[in-house]
Amino acid sequence: xxKRKGIKVLVSVIGLDGHNxxxxxxxxMLMDAGMEVVYLGIYQTPEMIVQAAIQEDVDVIGxxxxxxxxxxxxxxxxxxxxxxxxxxxxxxxxxxxxQHARELKEKGVSEIFLPQSTSTSIVxxxxxxxxxxxx
Amino acid sequence: xxxxxxxxxxxxxxxxxKDIEGLDYDRDLGDPGSYPxxxxxxxxxxxxxxxxxxxxxGLGSSKQTNEVLKQYREMGQRGGMLVICDRTNAMPIxxxxxxxxxxxxxxxxxxxxxxxxxxLMDDIPLTGQSxxxxxxxxxxxxxxxxxxxxxxxxxxxxxxxxxSVTEYPFCTTFGQTDAQPLDLDxxxxxxxxxxxxxxxxxxxxxxxxxxxxxxxxxxxxxxxxEMAMLKELCGLLVHERGLDFDDVALLPYELVSVxxxxxxxxxxxxxxxxxxxxxxxxxxxxxxxxxxxLLISVHTSGRTMTYQQPLNxxxxxxxxxxxxxxxxxxxxxxxxxxxxxxxxxxxxxxxxLNTQHIVADETGVTDVADPLAGSYFVEYLTNTxxxxxxxxxxxxxxxxxxxxxxEKGLVQKMLKESAxxxxxxxxSGERLVVGVNDLVIPPEEDFQIPIQELKTSDxxxxxxxMEEWKKTRDMPLVNQxxxxxxxDAKKEDRYNLMPSIIEAVKAYATAAEIIGVIRKARGLSYxxxxxxxxxxxxx
Numbered sequence: 001x002x003k004r005k006g007i008k009v010l011v012s013v014i015g016l017d018g019h020n021x022x023x024x025x026x027x028x029m030l031m032d033a034g035m036e037v038v039y040l041g042i043y044q045t046p047e048m049i050v051q052a053a054i055q056e057d058v059d060v061i062g063x064x065x066x067x068x069x070x071x072x073x074x075x076x077x078x079x080x081x082x083x084x085x086x087x088x089x090x091x092x093x094x095x096x097x098x099q100h101a102r103e104l105k106e107k108g109v110s111e112i113f114l115p116q117s118t119s120t121s122i123v124x125x126x127x128x129x130x131x132x133x134x135x
Numbered sequence: 136x137x138x139x140x141x142x143x144x145x146x147x148x149x150x151x152x153k154d155i156e157g158l159d160y161d162r163d164l165g166d167p168g169s170y171p172x173x174x175x176x177x178x179x180x181x182x183x184x185x186x187x188x189x190x191x192x193g194l195g196s197s198k199q200t201n202e203v204l205k206q207y208r209e210m211g212q213r214g215g216m217l218v219i220c221d222r223t224n225a226m227p228i229x230x231x232x233x234x235x236x237x238x239x240x241x242x243x244x245x246x247x248x249x250x251x252x253x254x255l256m257d258d259i260p261l262t263g264q265s266x267x268x269x270x271x272x273x274x275x276x277x278x279x280x281x282x283x284x285x286x287x288x289x290x291x292x293x294x295x296x297x298x299s300v301t302e303y304p305f306c307t308t309f310g311q312t313d314a315q316p317l318d319l320d321x322x323x324x325x326x327x328x329x330x331x332x333x334x335x336x337x338x339x340x341x342x343x344x345x346x347x348x349x350x351x352x353x354x355x356x357x358x359x360x361e362m363a364m365l366k367e368l369c370g371l372l373v374h375e376r377g378l379d380f381d382d383v384a385l386l387p388y389e390l391v392s393v394x395x396x397x398x399x400x401x402x403x404x405x406x407x408x409x410x411x412x413x414x415x416x417x418x419x420x421x422x423x424x425x426x427x428x429l430l431i432s433v434h435t436s437g438r439t440m441t442y443q444q445p446l447n448x449x450x451x452x453x454x455x456x457x458x459x460x461x462x463x464x465x466x467x468x469x470x471x472x473x474x475x476x477x478x479x480x481x482x483x484x485x486x487x488l489n490t491q492h493i494v495a496d497e498t499g500v501t502d503v504a505d506p507l508a509g510s511y512f513v514e515y516l517t518n519t520x521x522x523x524x525x526x527x528x529x530x531x532x533x534x535x536x537x538x539x540x541x542e543k544g545l546v547q548k549m550l551k552e553s554a555x556x557x558x559x560x561x562x563s564g565e566r567l568v569v570g571v572n573d574l575v576i577p578p579e580e581d582f583q584i585p586i587q588e589l590k591t592s593d594x595x596x597x598x599x600x601m602e603e604w605k606k607t608r609d610m611p612l613v614n615q616x617x618x619x620x621x622x623d624a625k626k627e628d629r630y631n632l633m634p635s636i637i638e639a640v641k642a643y644a645t646a647a648e649i650i651g652v653i654r655k656a657r658g659l660s661y662x663x664x665x666x667x668x669x670x671x672x673x674x
Contacts (some may be wrong), residue, residue, distance in 0.1 A: 016238050018312035021350045023552050029556060043236060043314065043664065052174045068432075068477070069242040071591040075237075088505035095442060096585045114444040114578075115475055116571045118562055 003033035003101065007130050010058040012049050014070040014076065022094055022115075023064035029119040030062075035126070046076040049120075053088055059130045065094040070104060077108045093117065137565040140399050141557075142355040144519055147475060150511035152267070158514055163409070167504035171412040173405050173517065175463040175464045176428045178413050180504030181495075186459075186467035187214030187265060187432075188491040193221065193244035195589055196597050197254035200244045204259060206481065211488045216266030217468055218255065225312040227273035227646040229601060236598035236645075240589050242478060243270065245597055246249060248645045250604060252281040253288075262292055266298035269341065269637055271313035273650055275301035276327040276633055279338065280640035287641075288367070299339040299388055301327045308541050309550070314663035315650065317541065322628050323370070323653075327378045328386055330633040337432060339388040349394040349438045351554025354403045356362040359527035360546060361389055362410055363537040369419065375650075380419040384426035393459045394436040395451050401507055402516035404431060404462030410521060430485060432466040433459035441472035443484035444570035447585050448472040449486055456494045461507060474585050480587040501562050530659045566661055603647075608643050614671055616642045618654050623671045624656030 011027045013020060020042055027037045039055060040049065053061055061080075063073055073094045080088060092104060095111040101112045110129065113122055138146045141570035147154075158164070163173060168178035168565055177183070192203045204216055221243030223235040227245050230239035231627050246252060246268070261282070264631050268278050272612075278300035286293045304320035307313045313320065330337050344361035352360065372383045388645070389407065395399045410498055415421040435455035441449045452469050459467050469487035471479040479487070492673035507513040527549070534540040541547070560566040568575040616639040622637045632653065639649050651661040651669060 015236070016226060016228075016309065016312050018222075018225075019309060019310045019350075021551075024551060025558050042312075045664075049150060067586060069238055071237055095475045097588070098583070100587065116561060116568070 003019060006034055006046055006082065007060065007126060008036040008038065008056065008058045009060040009126065010038045010040065010053050011041045011062045012044045012050065012052075013064050014015065014044055014046070014049065015029060015072045016043065017064075017066055017069055018042055019064070019066040019094075022066070023062075026062060026122065028121065030119055030126070031091060033119070033123040033127075035123075037135050046079050049076055050079045050085070053085065054083065059089060060089045060126055061088055062093045063090065065092055065096055069095070072102050073104060073109065074107055081108075090124070091122075093122075136567060136636055137560065140354065140516070140519070141394075141396055142353040142523055143504075143521070144523065152511065152597060154214075154511055155492070155514045155518065158518070164508060164514075170416070170424070170427060171409045172428055174505035174508050175408070175491075177333065179503065179657045180463075181460075181501035184499055185213075186464050188212060188316070188488060188495070189215050189217045189267075189466060189468045190479065190484050191217050191219050191269070191473075191490055194242070194587065195240045195593055196318040196600075197246075197251045198257075199240075201257050201259065202253050204255075207484065207488070210485050211579060213465060214669065215267060216259070217267040217269065218246075218276060220246045220268065220270030222312045223247070224274060224646060226314040227274055227650055228314075228662065228664060229270070230594075230645040231601045231605070231662070232647065234664055236595060237591070239594045239597045241266065241594060243306075246270070246278065246281070246390070247601065247647065248643055249281055249284050249640050250643055256285060260299075260659060261286055261289060262295045264298075265302065266296060268298075268300040269302065269568055270308050272302050272324055273315040274303045274328075274646060275340070275484075276323050276636050277640060277646050277649055279327045279330065279620045279633070280637040282338065283637050284641045287644055292332070293336055297337040299341055301331070301338070301340040301344040303340065303368065305537070306343075306346055307350075307366060310350045311346050316317050316631050316653075316659070317538070319350065319654070319657065319659075321371075321538070323373060323374060323632070326631045326633050328383075329378065329631055332372065332378050332382050332386055335382075340386050341390060341663060342387040343390040344672040345390040345392040345434050347435065347550060350522040350550055352550050353553050353557075353559050354396075354399055355523035356527055356549060356553060357392070358403060358407055358410065358520060358524035360537070361526065362414065362528050363531040363540070366414060366418065367390075373419065380415070380421055381423045381426045384415060384419070384421060384423075385570075388430035388432060388465075390432050390434050390461075391459075391464070392436050392438070392454045393433050393462070394439050395454050397454060398457050398513055398516055400455070400458040401462040402513055402520050404433075404459075404464065405505070405513075405517045406521040406524065407431065410462070410524065431464050432468070433462070435459060435467070437468045437470035437474045437591050439484050440470050441570050442475035443578075444576065444581055445472050445476065446582055447570050449490070452487060454492065455491050456490050457498065457500065460494050461499045461505075463505060473586070476584065476587045477588045480585045482585055483587075521657065567642060582630065602656060612642045613639075613644050613648075616644060617648065617671045618673055620649065621652050621656050621671075624653040
C-alpha cells in the first residue's frame with residue numbers, strides 16, 4: 001500500500017444501466033489529473049464493485065448514474081459499511097434528481113456531481129478530500 | 136465562441152453562389168418526390184399527411200403504461216404510439232430475476248411476456264396507427280412474436296399492422312442496455328428481418344444513428360455510421376438470406392437525433408436522403424423508386440436537454456422540432472424538458488406534444504416542402520456533411536465494414552473521441568450552453584420541476600406479480616416449446632428461429648426464458664448475469 005504514489009479511483013456504472021459515455025469521460029479526466037483509475041464498465045452489481053474496491057485498494061468509488069438505479073447505490077453504501085470499508089468515499093455523477101441527491105448524501109454518498117460538472121470541480125474535490133497517510 | 140460545425144468544419148460569415156458551384160439541381164436535389172430525394176419524398180410535403188406526432192411512453196407496470204398511452208392520445212398524440220422497454224427487458228432478464236427486481240419498470244415498460252403486451256395494448260387498437268416498440272436488439276424477434284400472436288388472438292390480418300418493433304444489432308456499442316453478444320444479436324436481427332420481409336409484414340426495423348449521436352457522436356459521423364450499418368445489414372439480408380433488395384429496402388427506418396444546431400441538423404437529414412438513394416440505386420441496383428426512399432423519423436436530442444434550468448429545454452425542443460420538420464420526416468418524438476431528471480411527467484409530455492402541434496399548425500412549416508432548398512448556406516452544409524460522412528464511411532469500409540469496425544473498436548474509438556471533444560468544448564467555453572456555462576444561476580434558485588419516477592417498492596410489486604403469474608402457466612406446454620426452441624437454436628445460424636420463438640411466446644414463455652434457452656444452445660450461460668440457472672429440463 002505504501003508504494004503507491006497517487007490517488008486510486010474506481011469508476012463504474014451500476015445495475016442494468018448501459019450509458020457508459022459519462023463514466024468514460026470522467027475516467028479520462030481523472031487519469032489526465034494523474035490519478036490511477038480502475039474502470040469496471042457496465043452491468044456491475046454492488047457486490048462486484050465492493051469486491052473490486054477491496055482487491056484494487058481504491059480511495060474513491062465513483063458511480064455514474066443515468067436515472068433511477070439509486071437503490072443499488074444505497075445497497076453499495078450498506079455493503080461497504082458491512083465490510084468496514086469506511087475509508088473509501090463514494091461519489092456519484094449523472095442525472096440524479098435533487099430529492100435523490102439529498103437522500104443519497106444523507107445515506108453516505110460524499111458528493112454528487114451534476115451533468116456538465118467541470119473537470120476542475122471533480123478533480124479538486126477528490127484531491128482535497130482523500131487523505132492517505134502515504135500521500 | 137467556436138464558429139465551426141459540430142464536426143469541426145469552419146463556418147464563414149456568409150455564403151454565396153460560388154460556395155455551391157457545380158450544384159446541379161436535377162442531379163443533386165430534384166423536386167420533392169424525385170430522385171435523389173434530397174428535397175423529400177412527397178411533392179406535396181406535409182399537406183396530405185403531417186408527420187406522426189408521438190411521445191415515448193413506458194414507466195412502471197404494463198397497466199400504468201397503457202394508461203399513459205391513453206393519456207397521450209388525449210394530449211394530441213397522432214398517427215402512432217411509441218413505447219420503450221425497461222432495462223430488465225432490454226437485457227433481457229425477467230422482472231423476478233434477483234437483479235431485475237431492483238430495476239424493473241424503471242425507465243420503460245417491462246415487456247417480459249405476451250401477457251404484458253396484452254395488458255399494454257388493452258383497449259388500444261393494433262391497426263390504424265403505427266405501433267413502435269423500442270428497446271434493444273435482443274428483444275427484436277420476441278417483440279415481433281408479440282405482434283404476430285396478438286394479431287392472431289384478435290383475429291386481425293397481420294398485414295394490416297404497421298410500425299416497428301425490431302432494432303439493429305449495434306445498440307450495445309452505443310450505450311444501450313442489451314446483454315447479448317454481437318453475433319447473437321445479429322442472428323436474432325437477421326431472423327426477425329427475414330421473417331418480416333418474406334411474410335410481407337408492414338413492420339420496419341430501426342437501424343438508428345440516434346443512439347450513436349446521443350452518446351456524443353457528431354453529425355458527419357452519425358451519417359457515416361448510419362450508412363455503414365444500412366449497407367452491411369441490408370447486404371446480409373440480400374446476400375446471406377437471399378432476399379430481393381427491393382423488398383429489403385422497405386425494412387429499415389432511421390431515427391435521426393436532431394440537436395440545436397439548426398441548419399446543420401436540416402442539412403444532415405437532406406444529405407441522408409441523398410446518400411441512401413444513391414446507395415440503393417448504384418450499389419444495390421434498386422428497381423423500384425420506393426426502394427430509394429429511406430424512412431426517416433426524428434428524435435429531438437435528449438442529450439441537449441440540460442439538468443440546469445430545465446424550463447430552458449422547452450425552447451430547445453421547439454427549435455429542434457422545427458429543424459426536424461423542415462428537414463423532412465415521417466414521425467417526430469420529442470425529448471422532454473425533464474429529460475435530464477427523470478421519465479416524462481404528464482406536464483413535460485404535454486409540453487412536448489404541444490410543441491409539435493405549435494410547429495405544425497402555427498408556423499406554416501407544413502405549407503411548403505423543403506423550404507430551405509436553394510439557400511447557399513444550407514446547400515453548402517448539405518454538401519459538406521455528406522462529403523465528410525463519405526470520408527468517415529470509407530474508413531469504416533476499409534476496416535471491413537461496420538461489423539469488423541466495431542469488432543476492431545474503431546467505431547467506439549471515434550465515438551469516445553467525439554464525446555470527449557464535445558465535453559471539452561463546453562468546459563472551455565468554446566460552445567455555450569445557457570444555464571450550464573453561461574447565465575448560470577445558483578441551484579437553489581432553480582425552478583423545481585415535477586419528477587415522475589418509480590419507487591423501489593413498485594419494482595418489487597411488478598417482480599412479485601410475475602412470480603405469481605409464472606405459476607399459472609401451462610408448464611408442460613412451455614417446456615415442450617422450449618425444448619423445440621433449444622433443438623432449433625442448435626442448428627446453423629441461417630436456420631430462422633422466428634417460428635419456434637412465436638410458438639414459445641404464444642405459450643407464454645418469457646423473454647428471458649426464450650433468450651436464455653437460445654443462449655444455452657449456443658454454449659453461453661442461460662442467464663447473462665449468471666445469477667440464476669436454467670429452469671427447463673432440455674434434452
